[in-house]
Amino acid sequence: MSAELALIGPILAAMFAAATPLLFxxxxxxxxEKSGVLNLGVEGMMLMGAVCGFAITVKTGSAPLGLLVAxxxxxxxxxxxxxxxxxxxxxxxATGLALTLFGVGLSALIGQGFVGIPLEGLPKLxxxxxxxxxxxGQALFGxxxxxxxxxxxxxxxxxxxxxxxxxxxxxxVGENHHAAHALGYKVIRIxxxxxxxxxxxxxxxxxxxxxxxxxxWAENMTSGRGWxxxxxxxxxxxxxxxxxxxxxxxxxxxxxxxxxQGMGIAIPSQLLSMLPYLATVLVLVLISRxxxxxxxxxxxxxxxxxxxxx
Amino acid sequence: MNRRTMGKTLLGLxxxxxxxxxxxxxxxxxxxxxxxxxxxxxxxxxxSYQHDQGRxxxxxxxxxxxxTTYVENVPEGADAERVxxxxxxxxxxxxxxxSFGFMNPTLKVAxxxxxxxxxxxxxxxxxxxxxxxxxxxxxxxxxxxxIVGKMTKSNIIGYVGSFPIPEVVSGINAFTIALRExxxxxxxxxxWVNSWYxxxxxxxxxxxxxxxGADVIVQHTDSPAPxxxxxxxxxxxxxxxxxxxxxxxxxxxxxxVDDWNGYYIDRVKAVLDGSWKSVDTWGGFKDxxxxxxxYNPAIPADVVALADQIKADIMSGKRHSFQGPVKDQSGKxxxxxGKSATDEQILKMDWYVEGVQGKVPK
Numbered sequence: 001m002s003a004e005l006a007l008i009g010p011i012l013a014a015m016f017a018a019a020t021p022l023l024f025x026x027x028x029x030x031x032x033e034k035s036g037v038l039n040l041g042v043e044g045m046m047l048m049g050a051v052c053g054f055a056i057t058v059k060t061g062s063a064p065l066g067l068l069v070a071x072x073x074x075x076x077x078x079x080x081x082x083x084x085x086x087x088x089x090x091x092x093x094a095t096g097l098a099l100t101l102f103g104v105g106l107s108a109l110i111g112q113g114f115v116g117i118p119l120e121g122l123p124k125l126x127x128x129x130x131x132x133x134x135x136x137g138q139a140l141f142g143x144x145x146x147x148x149x150x151x152x153x154x155x156x157x158x159x160x161x162x163x164x165x166x167x168x169x170x171x172x173v174g175e176n177h178h179a180a181h182a183l184g185y186k187v188i189r190i191x192x193x194x195x196x197x198x199x200x201x202x203x204x205x206x207x208x209x210x211x212x213x214x215x216x217w218a219e220n221m222t223s224g225r226g227w228x229x230x231x232x233x234x235x236x237x238x239x240x241x242x243x244x245x246x247x248x249x250x251x252x253x254x255x256x257x258x259x260x261q262g263m264g265i266a267i268p269s270q271l272l273s274m275l276p277y278l279a280t281v282l283v284l285v286l287i288s289r290x291x292x293x294x295x296x297x298x299x300x301x302x303x304x305x306x307x308x309x310x
Numbered sequence: 311m312n313r314r315t316m317g318k319t320l321l322g323l324x325x326x327x328x329x330x331x332x333x334x335x336x337x338x339x340x341x342x343x344x345x346x347x348x349x350x351x352x353x354x355x356x357x358s359y360q361h362d363q364g365r366x367x368x369x370x371x372x373x374x375x376x377x378t379t380y381v382e383n384v385p386e387g388a389d390a391e392r393v394x395x396x397x398x399x400x401x402x403x404x405x406x407x408x409s410f411g412f413m414n415p416t417l418k419v420a421x422x423x424x425x426x427x428x429x430x431x432x433x434x435x436x437x438x439x440x441x442x443x444x445x446x447x448x449x450x451x452x453x454x455x456x457i458v459g460k461m462t463k464s465n466i467i468g469y470v471g472s473f474p475i476p477e478v479v480s481g482i483n484a485f486t487i488a489l490r491e492x493x494x495x496x497x498x499x500x501x502w503v504n505s506w507y508x509x510x511x512x513x514x515x516x517x518x519x520x521x522x523g524a525d526v527i528v529q530h531t532d533s534p535a536p537x538x539x540x541x542x543x544x545x546x547x548x549x550x551x552x553x554x555x556x557x558x559x560x561x562x563x564x565x566x567v568d569d570w571n572g573y574y575i576d577r578v579k580a581v582l583d584g585s586w587k588s589v590d591t592w593g594g595f596k597d598x599x600x601x602x603x604x605y606n607p608a609i610p611a612d613v614v615a616l617a618d619q620i621k622a623d624i625m626s627g628k629r630h631s632f633q634g635p636v637k638d639q640s641g642k643x644x645x646x647x648g649k650s651a652t653d654e655q656i657l658k659m660d661w662y663v664e665g666v667q668g669k670v671p672k
Contacts, residue, residue, distance in 0.1 A: 010521035018514060108351070116355035118534075118557045121542070214509035214535040216557070219351065223508045254511075258518035261501045262468070264668030269474065269502035 011255050012139035016147050017213065019251030021046070021205040023150040025229035026243045027157050028201025034161060034238055035194035036174035036301035039081055040096025042202050043226025044103020049074040049203025050210035051107040054217045055114050063122055067207055074203020075196040077103060082192040089305050100226070108219045119215040122146060146208045151244070158240040170194060174299035177306040187306055202226065235284030237297040242284070250280045344368060344578055345397035346380040347390065349409035356532045356551035358382060361408045364570035371575045375582060386411025391418055398423040404581045406574065407431070416440060427581055436588050443573060446594035447477065448484040448656065449624050450566035450602060452631040453617050454548050455488030457563055458526045460613045461546050465496045468519025470529040470536050472506045474671045478530045480659040482666060484631040485528065490665045498666045499524060509535035520545060537562055553603035565603040572598045592653065596625045632656065637664045
């Protein structure tokens with residue numbers, strides 16, 4: 001049994017890292033949806049962040065600049081979505097889907113010259129003494145720096161949404177844009193900023209993949225993580241802390257099922273591959289099964305178009 | 311199992327129109343036109359890249375007699391039929407369709423163009439003007455099995471698999487047989503990621519295997535992520551599809567690389583001199599359809615000599631990757647002494663040999 005117990009540390013360590021791209025993207029989308037906008041283009045924004053961050057890091061050798069550009073590329077994609085849906089009043093669902101298709105294609109085009117180029121990953125935290133602690137040392141004190149940034153973003157987003165005036169206004173816009181407009185709040189401007197923030201966070205999530213987790217560029221390398229992030233937001237009932245727990249759960253089961261396979265336990269691998277999705281949906285549905293509470297948390301104007309004169 | 315369709319379907323929606331534009335037109339008049347259809351981008355540095363190397367070799371060798379055209383990123387399915395049809399209609403006399411999923415579209419178009427020759431990779435359906443070809447990838451796995459058997463210290467080998475299809479399972483078995491011949495105590499642990507190309511998942515699988523004690527990572531997926539992970543942990547790894555040394559120079563022992571150059575040149579020549587026939591070609595080291603990437607300089611000389619000897623024996627026919635007696639996991643002899651596996655047995659392999667942990671997912 002001790003061999004299995006010894007695996008808990010590595011599994012925990014891998015779990016936090018696997019959850020990080022989801023965490024970034026889902027936190028960003030939480031803010032977007034809280035402002036009443038549904039952006040299904042997360043996958044496309046992640047890919048743009050991934051390719052731009054990678055390309056800039058390769059060209060300049062500066063990872064911080066790469067991350068900045070990745071966030072900027074995601075935000076630019078968000079802004080594009082904003083122009084189409086908030087200013088030109090295009091349908092949000094259709095535009096979001098188109099944004100993903102566009103992001104897949106454009107990132108592949110930009111990345112053409114960057115396939116097959118290796119890159120050094122970002123530095124890992126290493127605190128002598130703490131990092132070497134058994135079981136939890138590697139998991140808590142030996143991660144990539146972006147993993148900590150992702151976790152740090154959770155309380156920040158939570159505090160912003162629920163403890164600041166700006167957050168209150170953003171939620172008000174999401175609940176009832178006409179009322180917010182009548183009170184004199186700039187609905188479109190607020191939503192535009194939220195969408196750009198969401199894009200920047202998605203871009204960072206994508207950049208974590210291409211610059212750190214598997215430091216390389218490959219077409220479509222996010223492999224559907226953007227869609228999982230979208231689902232996490234809903235199942236976590238738009239609450240940042242639950243988004244984090246959902247991401248960890250998903251990451252944890254993903255890693256655990258790989259270990260189960262490696263041990264040769266006779267469960268079909270296809271079933272195991274399904275497990276992270278199943279477990280995450282199940283647990284999040286269970287903790288949020290109170291329908292009244294979901295209604296309370298779901299932004300009432302989610303996905304609805306807003307025109308100041310209507 | 312189609313190789314590289316993932317994600318391509320979406321591009322295909324927009325691709326149909328662009329395809330028409332990306333088909334280059336050959337200029338010279340008497341030169342024969344040869345077309346190539348790739349499922350991925352030629353920049354993938356893997357599967358489609360290797361096919362395109364074959365096309366370039368044809369140009370180099372027979373450039374005075376033929377011109378070549380390629381269409382990349384072609385989604386498997388209806389779009390493929392349109393692309394193949396267009397190549398046939400625009401005067402191409404020989405067309406290579408290089409992915410499993412092009413099988414039915416190729417046959418359909420071939421029916422409408424009986425005087426055009428078609429070559430379909432990795433499929434099993436042929437007709438009067440459609441030939442098939444593939445490589446005996448498992449032969450390479452026998453050689454790397456022997457190398458890894460000499461290099462492992464923990465005697466646990468981590469194997470990152472894509473899909474549990476016969477091509478991959480026979481690779482695992484060929485690898486394991488050669489591994490345990492050198493090192494009877496070694497065992498193979500397999501993790502399936504259910505994808506040909508998902509760097510994140512491949513890295514996670516490699517990490518899990520390493521955490522379970524594996525000190526060599528072997529992969530049958532296409533991204534270099536497992537190599538990067540092994541390099542990160544200071545362990546050995548073996549690449550797939552193309553030479554992946556630059557992703558882990560201290561880790562990359564070697565890689566199995568597809569090589570279509572010789573075959574493509576031969577087949578183009580056959581059409582030129584009229585000797586082309588619809589046949590099934592399944593070539594290995596002997597036919598130069600695969601080779602091993604340069605060995606890591608850190609591999610000891612006696613191990614290199616051993617690997618070269620095994621390769622030579624496979625080429626001369628002295629050795630077969632599945633030479634009896636081969637036992638399955640329950641200890642039952644499946645391939646008796648003095649015999650080796652038939653091609654059909656290899657093409658349908660859905661069981662593990664002794665030394666592999668776990669069961670083949672069904």
